[in-house]
Amino acid sequence: MHICHVNLASGFSGGERQTLTLIKQQLAMGYQLTVVANPTSPFADEIRALEQCQLVLCKHYTRSHQRSITADCDVVHVHEGRAIYWALLQRLIHGVPYIVTRRIDNPLKRKWLSQLAYTRASTLVGLSSEIVRQITRRHPQANVATIPSSPVQYPVSDADVDAIKAQFANKFLVIQAANMYAHKGFDVTIGAAKVLEKHAPQIHICLLGDGKARAELEKQAQGLGNISFMGKQSAMGNWFAAADLLVHPSYSEGLGSVILEAMAAGLPVVGTNAGGIPDIIKDDISGRLIEVGNPDQLASAIADIANDEALRERLIAGSLEQARACDIRQTALTYQTLYRQVLASQA
Structure with missing residues (x-):
């Protein structure tokens, strides 16, 4: 099977890591792969290093529409917002079917081009039940599937x-690890640190990430001795191995790939009852769920897990089981079934 993956993002975040993980698994399964990527993105460098992939560099979705790019491809697989327009144009010009994996739980745009691009897709995939709900609200007649992310595996240095x-x-x-945007809930974590500082001095929180909200967050945390801003990290495997707990108190979230990554690394997790997070955190089974924007609940959950070894072990067992259910080998097989369905519908 020959698949063309398209991701035109300029950065390299969770979506690009998940796409790369799927690509590596498909190569191991014997797929032929073409990848269309932004030349300014580290994602393109990662694909170039794989060698087995045909890499097509594309700065904008209106470019690189030669017939030869997808002449031998069975399906185009879109992984990022702007890439859907590239796939739409390739479909209109050369007739190649495409599927879309949507990773965010925001309402879909009403703009005509966006609606056309989603309408012409053979299948729409959401990472979580909340994303699927948003898709079906705008496109109730679409063929929609739910396929969660798979946890990315990071190397670990014992010395680090x-x-x-x-x-x-x-x-x-x-630890909390994410880009420092307002919706990621770093302010909730800082609020929890204020609650914990006096009553649980053995607990220390490290915020791993950077972004436009950092300066304001540092002001909110001023004077706290139990919280540290560590900046953006490139070696997350070391932090997962060193930490005792991951928290992810987002106000909204497509799924929460970092939660799955922490689960696979054997960490207990605390997340909010928001977006797709409840799809992977079952309260008191594979982690703890708290309400959105509630630092007192977060502080209580952190303290409970820190002070109860039996609870920690039970949550770790549940999180490992959840991570195994989202293993990339199973995810790749699910996508393979989807590709075959698309091909059958074109026959």
Whole structure:
């Protein structure tokens, strides 16, 4: 089977990592792959390093529409917002079917081009039940499937893990890892740190990330001794191995790939009852769920997990089971079934 993956993002975040993980698995399964990527993105460098993929560099969705790019491809697989327009044009010009994986739980746009692009897709995939709900609200007649993300596996350096543990020696280390946008709930974590500072001095929180909200968040955390801003991290495997708990108190979230990554690394997790997070965190089974925007609940959940070893072990067992259910091998097989259905419908 020959699949053309399209991701035109300029950055390299969770969506690009998940796309790369699927591509690597499909190569292991013997697929032929073409990848259309933004030349300014680290994603393009990652694809170039794989060698087995045919890489097509594309700065804008209106460019790179030669017939030769998808002449031998069975299906185009879209992974990012602007890429859907590239797939639409390739469909209109050369007749190649495409599917769309949507990763955010925002309402779909009403703009005519967006609606046309979603209407012409053979199948729309949502990472979570909330994303699927948003898709079907705008496109009730569409063929829609739910396929969650798969956790990305990161390398671990024992020396670097030891260094992190030494830096926060004798602390129960809590991490939150995300780009510092308002909807990621870093303010809730800072609020929880204020609650915990006096009553749980053994707990320390590290915020891993950067972004336009950081300066304001640092002001909110001013004077707190139990929270550290560590900046954007490129070696998350070391932090997962060194930490005791991951929190992710987002106000909205498509699914929460970092939650799955922490689960696969054997961490207990706390997340909000928002977006797709409840799809992967079953309260008191594979983690703890709290209400959106509630620092007191977050502080209580952190303290409970820090102080109860039996609870930690039970949540870790549940999180590992959830991570296994989202293993990339199963995800790739699910997509394979979807590709075959698209091909059958074109026959």
